[in-house]
Amino acid sequence: MSTPTIAAPPAPRASTPSPSAPLPRAGARQRNATRRSWPGWKQVWFQLHWFIGITAGTVLMIIGLSGATISFKDELLDLMNPGVRHVAVETRATLTPGQLASMAAAEHGQRVxxxxxxxxxxxxxxxxxxxxxxxxxxESIYVHPxxxxxxxxxxxxxxxxxxESLHRWLLLPREPGRQVLGALALCLLGLALSGLYLRWPRRPLDWRTWLTFDPALKGRSFLWNLHAVIGTWCLVVYVMLTLTGMYWAYDFVRDHIDAWAGKPPRTAQAPAKPGQAREKKPQAAPVVIDTTVAWNAFRQRAGAWTLATVRMPSRAGEAVQFTWLAADAPxxxxxxxxxxxxxxxxxxxxxxxxxxxxxxxLVSVIYPLHMGTYFGLPGRIIVTVASLxxxxxxxTGWMLYLGRRKAKRAVAAQRAMLGAGAQGAHVSALPTLVAxxxxxxxxxxxxxxxARALQQAGVPVDVQSLDQLTPSQLSQYERALIVASTFGExxxxxxxRRFARLLGDSKAPELRRLNFGLLALGxxxxxxxxxxxxALDxxxxxxxxxxxxxxxxVDKHDAxxxxxxxxxxxxASGSPIDAIGHQEAASYDAWTLTRRVLLNAGSQGGALYEIGLSRPTGRQWEAGALAEIIACNIDGSEGLDAGGSAPHAPRSYSLASMPQDGELQLLVRQERHQGDTNGGYGVASGWLTQxxxxxSAIRLRLQANPAFAPALTDVPCIYIGNGSGLAGLRSHLRARRQAGLARNWLLFGERQRSVDSVCAQELEAWLQEGHLARLDRTFSRDGEPREYVQDRLRSAADxxxxxxxxxxxxxxxxxxxxMAAGVDAVLLDALGQDGLDALRAQGRYRRDVY
Known part of the structure; x- marks a missing residue:
């Protein structure tokens, strides 16, 4: 009985909700019927799956390897013992079973x-x-024929x-060993069925969804894909091994099956306990009965056969029992x-x-199914490979589990560094809020x-995000240091935004006891x-x-x-402080521009290009990340504007690809403006697209974007964008596809279907294969009244x-x-201010807009 753990999906990020059951495939706009899912049940099954996997799964590995070892035992023994079980063929007749029994009994002094x-x-x-x-x-021996x-x-x-003893009883005494193996078999069955449920695809009849493995995947996605897809390949074998193994593990199972098959009840065959052995009687000489007549009658009646076991009578008058395998046996x-x-x-x-x-x-096929011999040599090979x-x-199950633990520890470590620093602070002082x-x-x-620098200087601190803070809570502090980014215009x-709204309310509390310092990023x-x-100041x-x-x-990491x-x-602390932000000024790498493709020839909007860049060795990123690029002038001179005075500010672009795609891809809108500066093109877009x-080398550095982090766990995701905004959404959808996560709804807007169907072939393929549960594309110039992506979202409110x-x-x-403002308004109407605030606080409303 050989057994695995199956399909452990990747763990949720700290900012994402628990996984939920998959939604039915809805398809395009007209296919909008949904059913309720049961996120609680799926989370329960996931927890059971990984818990059983990292406990019983470790022992099941031993069962699997030992099962593989004995799968080809006879062949291996023949290789190790040439000439023992097979001798040179001679022209004379072989001895009969009766003759062999007489000679063996005489030589060894035992009854055959x-x-x-x-x-x-x-x-x-x-x-x-x-x-x-x-x-x-x-005992048994082999004899010369x-x-x-x-x-x-x-x-x-x-x-x-x-x-074999390890495989059947884990080297335990036979009876408790069988009970343990039976429990492990039940664990395996639970792993197999829960794994099947956890990875159930939206299009279950598409074999590619079940069995396709992508070797180009890396990291956690590779492990999950390997665990889930190979597990699906082996699933039927493991269920078969589990169910057949339970026949020998539990007497009540075997007795019920045997009774149904019409077999007589089994008698206990366990050896007598110490002290209870039957009294030894003087051993009589072995009885030798001539079985030649019975052997000849058997050969005449049986026809063609491959093996025959002849049970010798122990006393006169008993029949000779033959058990034989016909040459054409199934x-x-x-x-x-x-x-x-x-x-x-x-x-x-x-x-x-x-x-x-x-x-x-039917009972006779249990053992052949368990060993794979029911399907001949191919079946034995399949069972052996599945066991191996x-x-x-x-x-892979352990690596996925440890990866989840490592990610959680990494998040806790950042907070722990602050907590450790607090031990050296003056605990009697009121803490300084770092928000x-x-x-x-x-x-x-x-x-x-x-915050860490302040702690090292002996200042106790509290660290809070403004999205978790209220003005009333802020009023409890005497000193606050705030780092605030500006978004958009x-x-x-x-x-x-919730904190800003509450702070601007006429009922906001007075903050007369608060002393604050503010670092503004822009x-x-x-x-x-x-x-x-x-505004906050x-x-x-x-x-x-x-x-x-x-x-x-601070302007773009200004040192x-x-x-x-x-x-x-x-x-503020009265102590020296090490330089803050020295890690922000990461160097730019030289990436090679490999291709640019115009995606919307004839569009009423600006030309949209797909830009391909080859990456330096070792550069990795996750979906939602940004590429920060320093453009050159028309003549290729770096860093300065056309007048040769101030340096070009870096420009950020959403990444449209994943490392597994083999290149970094961007979707860049070519900006045009009046005048002769830079030939009438935008500085960065003109350099990249024209x-x-x-x-040539492009000066680029990767920038993490935690606020737009991907959800690589089994939660549904709604992706909304327009124009070049498809770039950031495409990287998310590619990452989700690599992770086998298909509960995705894409709403995307452009101008005209005929020329602005950006990446249409890829999107339609995702829809057909079930990776997109629903695809809504709007084209605002194709009819009246004009429909934008936010309008389509409003119409799909249910x-x-x-x-x-x-x-x-x-x-x-x-x-x-x-678009983004329109979507915000739709969500505000649909959820109300409190609902929208809650969505943001839960990390379930993530934007990368410009």
Whole structure:
């Protein structure tokens, strides 16, 4: 019995809800019927699956490997013992079973219970002696078919007996060992069925969904795909091995099956306990009965056969019992039986396999199914390979489990660093609040680094995100240091919008006891540079708070501004502070421009290009990440504008591909403007889409984007975007596809279907294969009234609510002022302000808009 753990899906991120059951495939707009799923049940099954997998699964690996070892035991023994069980074929006749029994009994002084002979020329017969007192089974030897001489003992036989005992009883005493194996078989059945349920695809009749393995995957996605897909390949074999193994594990199972098959009840065959052995009687000389007449009658009646076991009578008058395998038998346990009187050859019983009852024949296939011999050599190979795969499932299951633990520890470690630093702080002092409002994660990183620096200086701190804070809670502190990003044109980051709204309310509490310092992050190429930081500074002052120092602005990791922040922290703490943000200025790599393809020739909007870049060795990223690029001038000069004065500010683009795609892909809208500056093209878009020669180096660095992090767990996801915003959504959908997660709904808007059907072939293929549960594409210039993506979302409000009830995460990528604002308004109408705030607080409304 060989067994695996199957299909452990990847673990949820800290910011995502628990997994839920898959939604039915809805398809296009018209196919919008949904059914309720049961996220609680799926989470329960997932927890049971991994718990059983990392406990019983470890022992099941031993069962699998030992089962594989004994699958080809006979062949291996023959390789290790050439000439023992097969001798040179001679022209003379072989000895009869009776002659072999007489010679073996005389040589070894024991009664022969049975002799098994083979029709294959040169095959050595096997002689089995009667068991001695207190034993269940007697010894066996192989003898020469032409001389009757005892063959040498098989080298390695002891190892295979030990391995079989390990496989059947885990080297425990027989009875408790069988009970343990039965429990493990039930665990395996639970793993198999729960694994099947956990990875049940949206299109179950599509074999590619079940059996396709992508070797190009990396990391956790590779492990999950290997675990789930190979597990599906082996699933039927493992269920078959489990169910057949339970026949021998539990007496009540075997007794019920045997009774149904019409077999007589079994008698206890366990050896007598110590002290209870039957009294030994003087051993009489073995009785030798001539079975030649019975043997000749059997050969005449049986026809063609491959092996025959002859059970020798123990006393005069008993019939000789024959169990034999016909040459045309359907499997190796399709045995016929015959009883013949040795004196006159009269046949008293003849039960060919084909004439036995249906129940008996069904019971006879249990062992061949378990060993794979029912399907011949291919079946044996399949069972052996499936057994050898057992470590793969155990190891990948453990790696997935440890990966989840490692990710959780990494998150806890960041907080623990703060907690450890607090031990050296003056515990009697009130803590300083270090708060942050972050969109891409930069503000959070700077806040954590600032908090650690303060702790090292002996200042106790509390670290909070503004999305978890209220003005009333803020009023409890005497000192606060805030790192605030600005999103879009002067707006608060998504997570801080609730706090900003409450702070701006007329009922907001006074903050007269609060002293604060503020670090505002922004980008000068936006009109409202550090707009949210300035608005927050003004509102805190209006509520009576006192600024510790003037607001500090940071433009795209400006080192001097970060140094000013470090000095301000030093003054606030009264101790030297190491430079904050020195890790932010990561160097730019040289990526090679390999291709650019115009995707929307003839579009009313700006030209949209797919840009391909070959990556430096070792560069990895996750879905939702950004590429920060420094453009060159038309003539290829780096870093300075056309006038040769100020450096070009870096531009950020959403990544449209995954590392497994073999290149970094961007979707870049070519910006055009009036004037001669840069030839009338946008600085970065013009360089990427028009001027940079193919094969040239592009200065680029990858930037993590935690606020737009992917959900690589089994939760439904709604992706909404327009134009070049498809880039960020495409990387998410590709990552979800690599992870086997198909509960995805894409709403995408453009101008005209005829020329703006960007990536249409890829999207339609995803829809057909079930990776997209629903695809809604709107084209605003194709009819009146114009329909935009937010309009399509509003019309699908019922399905939106159903997906959100199932724990869906919403991702928005594209234009801030048009599409993103429209989507925000639809969600506000559908959920109300409190509902929308809750969605943001749960990390289920993630935006990458510009």
């Amino acid at each position: 219970a049975s002799v098994t002979v083979y029709a294959e020329p040169g095959a050595a017969p096997r002689v089995l002696f009667a068991p001695k007192a207190g034993e269940r089974r007697g 032409y001389t009757g001489a005892t063959r040498p003992a098989l080298q390695g036989a002891g190892f295979f007996e030990w391995t 499997h190796d346990r399709a045995r016929s039986t015959m009883a013949i009187l040795p004196a006159d050859g009269q046949i008293t019983e003849d039960k060919p396999y084909g004439q036995q009852g249906t129940g008996s024949r 795969c057992m470590p793969l499932f155990g190891i 942050y409002a972050s969109q891409s994660g930069q503000a959070e990183r700077l806040a954590l680094e600032s 002067g707006e608060a980051p998504d997570g801080a 980008d000068r190429h936006y009109t409202e540079f550090c707009g949210f930081g300035h 003004a509102r805190l002052r209006a509520l009576g708070a006192t600024a510790l120092f003037p607001l500090i602005e 001097q501004s970060l140094a000013d922040w470090s000095q301000a922290l030093a003054r 001027f940079a020669p193919i094969g 399905e939106l609510h159903a997906w959100l009830r199932d724990g869906a995460i919403i991702y928005v990528c594209g234009n801030l002022q048009g």
